[in-house]
Amino acid sequence: QSALTQPASVSGSPGQSITISCTGTKDDVGTYSFVSWYQQHPGRSPKLLIHGVTKRPSGVSSRFSGSKSGTTASLTISGLQAEDEADYYCCSYVGSSASWVFGGGTRLTVL
Amino acid sequence: QVLLEQSGPEMKKPGTSVKVSCKTSGYTFVNYGVTWVRQVPGQGLEWMGWVSGYNGHTKYAENVQDRLTLTTDTSTATAYMELRSLKSADTAVYYCARDPGVFLGGDYFDPWGQGTLVTVSS
Numbered sequence: 001q002s003a004l005t006q007p008a009s010v011s012g013s014p015g016q017s018i019t020i021s022c023t024g025t026k027d028d029v030g031t032y033s034f035v036s037w038y039q040q041h042p043g044r045s046p047k048l049l050i051h052g053v054t055k056r057p058s059g060v061s062s063r064f065s066g067s068k069s070g071t072t073a074s075l076t077i078s079g080l081q082a083e084d085e086a087d088y089y090c091c092s093y094v095g096s097s098a099s100w101v102f103g104g105g106t107r108l109t110v111l
Numbered sequence: 112q113v114l115l116e117q118s119g120p121e122m123k124k125p126g127t128s129v130k131v132s133c134k135t136s137g138y139t140f141v142n143y144g145v146t147w148v149r150q151v152p153g154q155g156l157e158w159m160g161w162v163s164g165y166n167g168h169t170k171y172a173e174n175v176q177d178r179l180t181l182t183t184d185t186s187t188a189t190a191y192m193e194l195r196s197l198k199s200a201d202t203a204v205y206y207c208a209r210d211p212g213v214f215l216g217g218d219y220f221d222p223w224g225q226g227t228l229v230t231v232s233s
Contacts, residue, residue, distance in 0.1 A: 003155065034218040038156070045206060045226055046148075046156065051219035089156050093218065099172055100146075100158040100216070 004029065004090055004103035011109040017078040020106045022090030023071060028101060030071035034093035037066060037075045040105075041086045049088075050075060077108070085110045113137040115145075115207050115224035122230050123197050130193040131227045133207035140164045140188035144210035146220045147181060147192045149203040159205075161216040162190060170216055197231045204228050 005023040012018040022029065022037075029035055035053045038046040048057055050066035053073060063078045073092070077084055090103040118132040133145060147159040160171040162181035169181050180193045190207055204226040211217030 036219040038220075045223040046208075046220075047223070048219055048221035051221075057221065091156075091158070091220075097173060098170060098216075102148075102156040102158060105155040 002101070004092060004101055006088075006090060006103035006106045008104070009107045009109065011111055012077075012080045013111045014080050014082065016080050017076060018080060018108065020075045020077075020088050020090075020108070022073040022075070022092075022103045024073070024092055024101075025071055027096050028071075028092040028094045029068065029073050031095060032093045033068070035066070035068060035073045036091045037064075038089045038091065039086050040089065046089065080110055082110050084108060113209060113222055115209060115222060117205075117207060117224040117227045120228040120230070122232070125197055125199060125231055125233055127197055128193060128195040129197060129229050130191055131205050131207075131229070133190040133192070133224050135188045135190070135209070138209070140183075141185055142213060144212045144217060145181075145183070145190040146208050146210040146216065147190075148206045148208060148220065148223075150206070150226075151200075151203045157203075159192070161210055161212065163213055164188075164190070165213045168214070194229075197229075199231050202229065202231045 037050040040046045053068045054066045088106045114136045116134045144163045146161045162169045178195045182191045208220035208223040
């Protein structure tokens with residue numbers, strides 16, 4: 001199963017908004033609303049930000065939001081803060097294999 | 112407070128096996144599953160498999176299914192990941208994470224354990 005496609009890096013200045021894309025196929029992102037996003041700071045475990053494409057767990061800042069169009073899911077971070085500098089991974093259910101696949105990860109730099 | 116506490120780092124030789132434990136607390140173990148994910152140093156996340164905390168049913172990723180066994184001990188609320196015939200390419204940090212799926216895998220993983228570094232080297 002090939003990894004979902006994410007940009008290797010994105011950057012933004014404090015206060016700005018950025019969007020990270022996650023492109024899959026009809027066998028995963030395009031068909032299922034089982035897309036989640038994770039934030040990972042260096043040396044730390046991943047943390048759930050978004051599940052079910054758009055759902056935000058309690059305790060996660062409202063600055064994080066998710067969406068999907070066709071075979072591409074997106075994570076938007078508004079009002080960028082220095083603490084948002086981290087790696088971000090998307091994840092989707094894969095129907096043909098009843099398994100899960102992650103994106104390659106995106107490194108966010110806050111300028 | 113939901114916690115997943117993993118066993119310590121391991122050094123293994125190629126061809127041997129490793130077993131990593133994930134002791135859970137703060138929730139009812141049998142009402143959730145546990146998913147395992149690994150991360151080669153400097154690289155991305157890879158889903159390995161899922162085990163039900165209720166009945167021990169499993170689902171494995173195709174690329175490791177012949178070498179991977181996931182089990183649980185409901186008496187101690189602990190999940191285990193055993194990987195056999197280790198290769199240098201298996202050197203990675205292995206994470207367990209709570210999964211809302213009991214009869215099938217759930218659709219997200221939260222929270223995660225602290226990770227266990229497994230180093231495979233001759």
